[in-house]
Amino acid sequence: MPVNAGLSFLIILVVALTTFCTRVVPFLVFPKGKKIPLVIEYLGKVLTPAVIGMLVVYCLKDTQVLTAPHGIPEGIAVLTVAVLHIWKRNNLLSIGAGTVLYMILIQTVF
Template sequence: MSGTMTFYEQIITIGLCVLGTVITRFLPFAVFKESKTPPQFINYIGKYLPSAVFGMLVIYCLKDVSFLSGWHGLPELIAIALTAALHLWRRNMLLSVSAGTISYMLLIHFVF
């Protein structure tokens, strides 16, 4: 088993993911009656938060890349550019994700 957690810590971690997800899925049905519209700030957050969250998650994926030493994150940046370019061109998620991942694996294996 990898990682630094004990089995029980893993169970709690997964349990919290389940709990948080269930809360976000069931809350509207518990709180809002069908005729009531949600508060304006909630609507605003709902519309704009996802972009910020996915921006954060892109950075999160790169958190262990050392940009100041070694290859300065060059393989990651090249593979991201490739993924993005391919996606803008074809708009096909499966194609962009698989081609991006394979190109990254090839890059760190053969080039860097």
């Protein structure tokens, strides 16, 4: 389906408004000075590691460990991400380097 300029503008506008609203709502619901409920504080602490864990499981779910290359490139990339993150505490560096290393390994080595 071809998309004309008007429809493209409308799509961009809706996406921008939706993004803006999702960014503003927490400030409206929890204004400065108002105590944040304990359940929200708890979710703020546990959701990030839970989401990262789910992404790791999703990324590794189709890894074939019984056939060559036996998950070796995935293992090397995961180990690289973990070591870099523990060492530098930089998400962009650790995930980026792990992704680049994985792509190099599967394209050239394995």
